[in-house]
Amino acid sequence: MNRINESVPPQEFILLGFSDRPRLELPLFVVFLISYILTILGNLAIIIVSRLDSKLHTPMYFFLTNLSLLDLCYTTSTVPQMLVNIRSIRKVISYGGCVAQLFIFLALGSTECLLLAVMSFDRFAAICRPLHYSVIMHQRLCLQLAAMSWVSGFSNSVLQSTLTLQMPLCGHNEVDHFFCEVPALLRLSCVDTTANEAELFFISVLFLLIPVTLILISYAFIVQAVLKIQSVEGRRKAFGTCGSHLIVVSLFYGTAIYMYLQPPSPASKDRGKMVSLFYGIITPMLNPLIYTLRNKDVKGAFKSLIAKIFLIKK
Template sequence: VKSHNMNWVNESVPREFILLGFSDRPWLEFPLFVMFLFSYILTIFGNLAIIVVSHLDPKLHTPMYFFLTNLSLLDLCYTTSTVPQMLVNIRSVRKVISYGGCVAQLFIFLALGSTECLLLAVMSFDRFVAICRPLHYSVIMHQRLCLQLAAASWISGFSNSVLQSTWTLQMPLCGHKEVDHFFCEVPALLKLSCVDTTANEAELFFISVLFLLIPVTLILISYAFIVQAVLRIQSAEGRRKAFGTCGSHLIVVSLFYGTAIYMYLQPPSPASKDRGKMVSLFYGIITPMLNPLIYTLRNKDVKGAFKRLIARILIK
């Protein structure tokens, strides 16, 4: 009996997984490789630039840039947990990842994704206070509250990942090791299980409601108040500036939550498998790349900080 149990455990936990990606369509692999590499380089440079500038320029030592720095750090780690492995696999004949690598990828991707869900909601609260309560902004958004909100986002995100990763990895796989995805993600790994995963899918759905639908609802409420406040501004220039600041956050929010809700809050169906892969690339690669571009290209403060930093470097 003991040796039979040992064999079952050995079979249920493969030493490595095969990440299929789009290996059934080889012609897609080179354009995807170029796109991933380009996106990753942009993500690294864009997010690092925001972190460095926000740290070095005293004018950017405000709650908005504190949260933006957190988002940039998060996006750097988020893409690094999956993209390098994806780039290697796309150009390899054997598209494998070790069991340990898959566990690490699952845990980190889930932890940082959950944290981002909460952090984007915190950022919308910051914009709400800035536009709807401008005279009380510095009193409400004091340094301790900012630190507490950021810490709560990170701790909740990582706690959720510990729970979900543990539940997912407990499912017996019975030798199944072909993951029909680019990276190790909960929905893709649940499909490998050889037992009924209804309970896991229900848990995933419930937690996704907590981490996706509740923050989205809070963001929409914040923006309803923000729009009301902006429309009361007399000058057209003032209205344009306020909408510009919030518009960039709304673009990021729509891309990130829209694709994540599509992935995690719909029942799994065989027809949606390829769409699911493409959609997860959006919140896993495209959004982290767009975040710095959207926040900096439309922001005079950040542009000014970049110019001052370059001027200081040139003078030295």
């Protein structure tokens, strides 16, 4: 009987979330719903403005558009299902839905890890090599760097998802999480998962620690270059642009490293769930706000677009 249970996957998974704390469900529903709406509106606005305003047809905004598109899909892969489950008595997701959620969430998360590193390289080239910037960051290289990020992210997801889904569950189908994520699914397995955890740790080093190290190196050079700028306005503008990127990097990598590069323990389960909500929901919502509130070009483009819309209506 155990062999049958090991080989046959469950038809559905029960997503426990915080079902043991029902008082949290309504506040969480409100927070998730508001965050999701702001994420959709903010990222769509950045994509539209970056495409319509010719002044924003630069490598920086090309990568920012990629990040916004990624964040739109990233949150949509999990939040709608979470909203349904929080207000439902039976908090379930089909096996196929869980597989799709696992694959998409992992692919887009891995892609974002690399894309943020690419964006830091773009800032390094713009500030440290301003005279050669247009030669270095030509259109072909931008397309190649973006494509490399997306292809690598999805390739990692194929590997991770396949290894995770091959683990026998022995009839276990209660996922102690809000959505289907690798660490939560590995805890369901009825066999030793040491090899999977070691492989996940190694991949996490490649996709988290190496990019964040490259980002820190880039910004060490950027800070040196900015401090040499004579103009106070020039220094302020450079630090403002890079500051936006550093805030995003700190939020995303900090929470992801906490989730994937710490030893698993029963005491960290609830903290892990909240942390994954942060990089899966809160960070994609904050990205548009951080980039627009701290960026004069984007704010100017928004004002121009709104002014054009009102003129057309009149």
